[in-house]
Amino acid sequence: MGTLCHLKWLKKTLVSDFHTWWKLQATNTTGKQVPRIYVTRQIPPDGMKILHQSRLCHIEQWDSEDPVPRSELLKKVAGIQGLYCLLTEKIDAEVLDAAGPSLKVVSTMSVGYDHISLQELKKRGIRLGYTPDVLTEAVAELTVALLLAASRRLLEAAEKAKTGGWGTWKPLWMCGHGLTDSTVGILGLGRIGVAVATRLKPFGVKRFLYTDMSARPEVATSIPADSVTVDELARLSDFIVVCCALTPETQGICNKSLFSQMKDTAIFVNTSRGGVVNQDDLYQALVNGQIAAAGLDVTEPEPLPTDHPLFKLKNCVVLPHIASATVSTRNAMAALAANNLLAGLRGEAMEKEVPL
Numbered sequence: 001m002g003t004l005c006h007l008k009w010l011k012k013t014l015v016s017d018f019h020t021w022w023k024l025q026a027t028n029t030t031g032k033q034v035p036r037i038y039v040t041r042q043i044p045p046d047g048m049k050i051l052h053q054s055r056l057c058h059i060e061q062w063d064s065e066d067p068v069p070r071s072e073l074l075k076k077v078a079g080i081q082g083l084y085c086l087l088t089e090k091i092d093a094e095v096l097d098a099a100g101p102s103l104k105v106v107s108t109m110s111v112g113y114d115h116i117s118l119q120e121l122k123k124r125g126i127r128l129g130y131t132p133d134v135l136t137e138a139v140a141e142l143t144v145a146l147l148l149a150a151s152r153r154l155l156e157a158a159e160k161a162k163t164g165g166w167g168t169w170k171p172l173w174m175c176g177h178g179l180t181d182s183t184v185g186i187l188g189l190g191r192i193g194v195a196v197a198t199r200l201k202p203f204g205v206k207r208f209l210y211t212d213m214s215a216r217p218e219v220a221t222s223i224p225a226d227s228v229t230v231d232e233l234a235r236l237s238d239f240i241v242v243c244c245a246l247t248p249e250t251q252g253i254c255n256k257s258l259f260s261q262m263k264d265t266a267i268f269v270n271t272s273r274g275g276v277v278n279q280d281d282l283y284q285a286l287v288n289g290q291i292a293a294a295g296l297d298v299t300e301p302e303p304l305p306t307d308h309p310l311f312k313l314k315n316c317v318v319l320p321h322i323a324s325a326t327v328s329t330r331n332a333m334a335a336l337a338a339n340n341l342l343a344g345l346r347g348e349a350m351e352k353e354v355p356l
């Protein structure tokens with residue numbers, strides 16, 4: 001056999017061996033074909049354990065802390081039945097077409113699903129699982145921490161202390177704004193908005209206001225919080241906390257109009273999605289002293305480039321989207337997403353499913 005022929009034979013053998021191996025991988029111990037799923041990242045152990053122990057599916061994974069490159073995702077989804085994804089993956093017609101008609105379930109390890117085209121899923125009859133509730137407390141806690149960091153100038157003050165800017169105790173130095181007797185406005189009174197209000201109440205907040213797509217009297221009375229328009233929220237609040245989902249209605253809702261009506265002592269906090277805020281307008285409001293300070297856990301894009309003007313402002317605290325980042329919360333999210341995926345593959349009701 002000539003060298004070329006030999007190489008061709010070797011390639012054919014390897015390819016055929018790969019197909020045999022692949023078929024073996026995609027069967028369970030009873031020899032039955034099992035669904036193939038793709039997991040787009042390293043996920044917390046509780047989620048992985050549930051997927052492995054189910055023995056219900058053959059798992060392929062992007063085994064990295066960093067997002068799967070788009071080209072790799074498009075390749076890997078071909079022929080899968082289930083997709084376990086994160087908020088960093090845009091799941092649109094291109095991905096769904098690459099997956100093909102075998103795809104039955106998408107499960108995202110997030111409460112937000114603005115990265116997924118619901119319309120495209122619906123068109124193809126694909127079900128969607130998500131992870132509400134399990135992260136509510138962690139996100140609310142971080143929202144309070146961020147609010148305090150921005151309003152009491154924690155990062156600025158700590159930096160001064162560390163770098164020799166701490167001269168002596170000065171009556172007018174590093175003064176911020178406190179929650180006692182304040183009015184707090186919540187944009188989006190869902191589970192997280194309510195949890196934030198509950199946590200802020202013991203700080204002595206005088207009045208809670210909220211704006212939502214429609215009034216939510218049942219939850220609002222438990223705080224209590226008054227329903228107002230966006231303009232009233234802007235004018236009356238000492239603190240505005242954004243807790244709404246990113247939808248076509250909320251895209252860019254925090255803009256020049258909102259910031260220009262806010263008090264110049266007011267603090268703006270966002271732990272929902274960066275797309276809710278017009279960042280150029282926010283930057284101008286912070287630079288021009290239209291508002292006192294901002295705390296952002298989410299930005300557009302993410303990560304926010306290190307040379308972004310918002311990073312240059314003393315009165316803006318930017319965190320790298322860590323609101324749900326506690327060990328137990330991330331494990332709970334991973335487990336819920338895994339259980340949703342498995343339920344979907346079995347054709348059963350998911351614990352948390354987005355109605356399409």
Ligand SMILES: O=C(O)C(=O)CO
Pocket residue numbers: 087109110111112113135321322323324325
């Ligand atoms: O679950 C989500 O949507 C997040 O933003 C994670 O904190």
